[in-house]
Amino acid sequence: MSDVAIRVENLSKQYRIGQREPYKTLRDTLAEAFMAPLHAFRSNGRTASEMIWALRDVSFEVKHGEAVGIIGRNGAGKSTLLKILSRITEPTTGRAVIHGRVGSLLEVGTGFNPELTGRENIYLNGAILGMKRREIERKFDEIVAFAELEKFIDTPVKRYSSGMYMRLAFSVAAHLEPEILVVDEVLAVGDVEFQKKCLGKMGNVAEEGRTVLFVSHNMPAITALCSRAILLKQGAVAADGYSHDVVGEYLVGGRETMAEKVWPATDMPGNEIVRLRAARVVTEEGEAREAFDIRRPIGVEIEYEVLQAGHVLVPNVHFYTEAGVLAFVAGDQDPDWKRHPRAIGCFVSTVWVPGNFLSEGQMFVDVAVTTVKPKRVHFHERSALAFHVVDSLAGDTARGDFTGHYPGVVRPLLKWTTRCYQNNDKETA
Amino acid sequence: MTIQQHAGELPTLVIEPSKGWVPIRLREIWEYRELLYFLVWRDVKVRYKQTVLGAAWAIIQPFFTMVVFSIFFGRLAKMPSDGIPYPIFTYCALLPWQLFAYSLNQSSNSLVANQGLITKVYFPRLIVPASSVLAGLVDFAIAFVILIGMMLFYGIRPTLAILALPLFVLVAIATALGVGLWLSALNVQYRDVAYTIPFLTQFWLFATPIAYPTSIVPAALRPLYGLNPMAGVVEGFRWALLGTANLSWPLLGVSVSVVALLLVGGLFYFRRMEKSYADVV
Incomplete structure (x- = not known):
């Protein structure tokens, strides 16, 4: 037997856009059946446009013991690949x-x-994930200890806090021992301490020589856990190689993300309440631009359509550095709109990042609209926009006259004061 | 999809698009028997959680239906009951009926109810409706205790025919599963199914000799009547427990054949539609 664990050959998956609707009723199908000849008569080839390829001719091989990260933007086909x-x-x-x-x-x-x-739930979930009963019994104490839930193990999980719930759930999953482990974005659970523990556990799995396929938007986690990464773009393999190289290509070379993005009417992110029409990074003059002088303010515009009146909406933006580090999140705090339910209509919200605040380099911006009470994310477009900040060497920015590498996620020009409390010159005079 | 395993080697799985009718692969279901067990166990455990009366509900439902039937059909409408006291005559039929109706309802909704599992984990999907059907047996066993009490009360002695009872239970379950397979698969596509089930069971209840004896159906029509497999089951229950006159073999024969057709057809239809569940549900 060869050392290949997974061989994928020209894998493709087509979805009908109609299938993304939750379900059809019999009436719809009957109506479609009756209308079909009419449609065929009126416009031919219309059906082809209703099909989308979630995956298109994807081929790759994974060897036993390899840990491979799968990255790409939302809708690139990562989850479809894992599901297949x-x-x-x-x-x-x-x-x-x-x-x-x-x-x-x-x-x-x-x-x-x-x-x-x-x-x-440990027994039930274990059986669902494919563990044998004896295997669960053997690992039971370990699972409980890992989740740190010894005291609550005989409490119904509906009384658990969400953190406890996630800890227990991850703990069961972490004790799976198949030869090949396929993991989707599941590490973002629990508090920071527990996340570290999970990452450690994942690292062990990879070190033990088991094959791991790991999807994540967490680039530091990908580079830490996987030696190799595959970048998917619109359902096809766009890059495959050392994880550092591929992650870099994803973050920097992603030419799909730009200073301006307008979504087609048929594909606007959102739900029945609000939909995202466009987003752009703009100058004070309102011009979309990709490169900014560090001293100038940077505006991020979100253009959205409210379809249902009466909801309080909070537009928000998330700024990420090239390395995938979240620099900060900003939600709309404008008193004119804060806590005021919106009417139906089109809106543009703009947030201003002051000049002399962000560091030099590339930034990626997620745009989202959220309702806080009860919490609901209407849309959240990851890395929707990207722009560069260019520092000035004129000496009037935070770096002053220093021209070398100047680290940090932000580079604010802060106010400094200095006072002299002992003047030696006077004494000697 | 095919699985090949040779001794000492890792199992090899080939994932390919399937076309048309696919084999049922009962062996794979056997491999997943522990999951089947846990899903049945979950349904049983959760069923009467946070109720005051708990498992007493399993008795209350058939018992009060019997009381109502005895008053309206037995007392007021003077429905014949083949010389057996009407309450036990109808209760004996309500037992398999409740088993069937509950199992049918649960299994028809099972794929939709277990959406979270189907879109996130692989296992042979047949396990889902099968576990819902099996969970109905627990209620049946509880309600059966009342029947034993009633038999003692009326002084009815079971004959050797009682040994055939598990067979009729099996037919009731097979009917529920057979119909449940069709409906659960259809329900994934068309949620209309969920609305037709209460209507269907109500209609089916009257087409089954629960409140009345088969003897009021003209003899010539009886084999036709057997097209309803539950008629055969109810007849069988009365014959096995209450010692009613001879079992109508033609009727039972038709019932069993119909069940076999429903079940095998349901299995194949279910498997054929299986590939679309995760995408559509």
Whole structure:
């Protein structure tokens, strides 16, 4: 047997856009059936535009013991790929050959039942994830200890805090021992301490020589855990190689992200309440631009359409550095709109980052609109925009006359004061 | 998708698009029997959580239905009951009926109810409706205790025919599963199914000899009546427990054949539609 764990050959998956609707009623199908000849008569080839390829001719090989990160923007096909490899959905064409037992973790706590106790859920969830009963019994104490829930193990999980719930869920999953582990963005659970513990556990899995496929938006985690990464772009493999190189290419070379982005009417992110029409990075003059002088203010405009009146909406932006570090988040605090329900209509909200605040280099901006009470994220477009900040060497910025590498996520020009409390000149005079 | 495993080697899994009818692969279901067990166990555990009466509900439902039937059909409408006291005559039929109706309802909604599992984890999807059907057996066992009490009260002695009872339970379950497979698969596509189920069970209740004896159905029509497998089950229950006159073999024969057709057809239809569940549900 060769040392190949996973071989993917020309894998493609097509979705009908209509299938993304939650479900159809029989009436709709009947109506479609009756209308179909009419449609065919009126416009031919209309059906082709209703199909999208979530994955297109993806091929790669993963060797036993390799840890591979899969990265890409939302909708690039990462989750579809994992779903096919976990046998949740079938490919439309192409094939994949897998040598070894696959354990997939697309979500933590799948099948958790709030009425059951922690103990009962460990057994249930373990069985759902493919563990044998004896295996669960053997690891039971370890799972409970890892989750730090010894005292609450016989309490129904509906009484757990969300942190406790996630800890228990991750802990069960972390004790899976298949030859091949397929993991979707699941590490973002619990508090910082627990996240570190999870990352450590994932690192162990990779070191033990098991094969890992790992999807994440957390670039530092990808580079830390995986030696190799595959970048997916619009359903196809755009890059495949050392994780540092591929992550760099994703962050910097992502030419899809620019200073301005306008979504087509058929594909606007959002929901029945609000939809994102466009976003841009602008100068004080309102001009979309990709490069900014560090001394000038930078505006981020979010243009959105409110479809349902009566909701309090908070537009917000998230600024990331090239390395994927979240620099800061800013939500709309304008007293004119804060806590005021919106009417139906189109809005443009602009947030201003002052000049002499951000550091030099590339920044990525997520744009989102959220309702705080009850919490609901209407849309959140990751890395929707990107721009460069260029420092000046004129001596009037935070770096002053220093021309070398000047580190830091922000580079604010702060006020300094100095006072002299002992003047030696006077004494000698 | 195919799985090949040779001794000492890692299992090899080939993932490919499937076309048309696919094999049922009962062996894979056997491999997942522990999951089946845990899902049944979950349904049973959760069912009466946070209720005051708890498992008493399993008795209350058939018991009060029997009381109402005895008053309206037995007492007021003077429905014949083949010489057996009407309450036990109808309760004996309500038992398999409740098993069937509950299992059918649960299994038809099972794929939609377990959406979270289906879109996130792989396992043979047949386990989902199968576990819902099996969970109904626990209620059945509880309600059966009342029947034993009633038999003692009316002084009815079971004959050797009682040994055939598990067979009729099996037919009731197979009917529920057979219909449940079709409906659960359809329910993924068309949520209309969820609305038709209460209507369907109500209609089916009257088409089954629960409140009345089969003897009021003209003899010539009886094999036709057997097209409703639950008619055969109810007849069988009365024959096995209460010692009613001879079992109508043609009727039972038709019932069993219909169940077999429903079940096998349901299995294949379910498997054929399986690939779309995660995308559509």
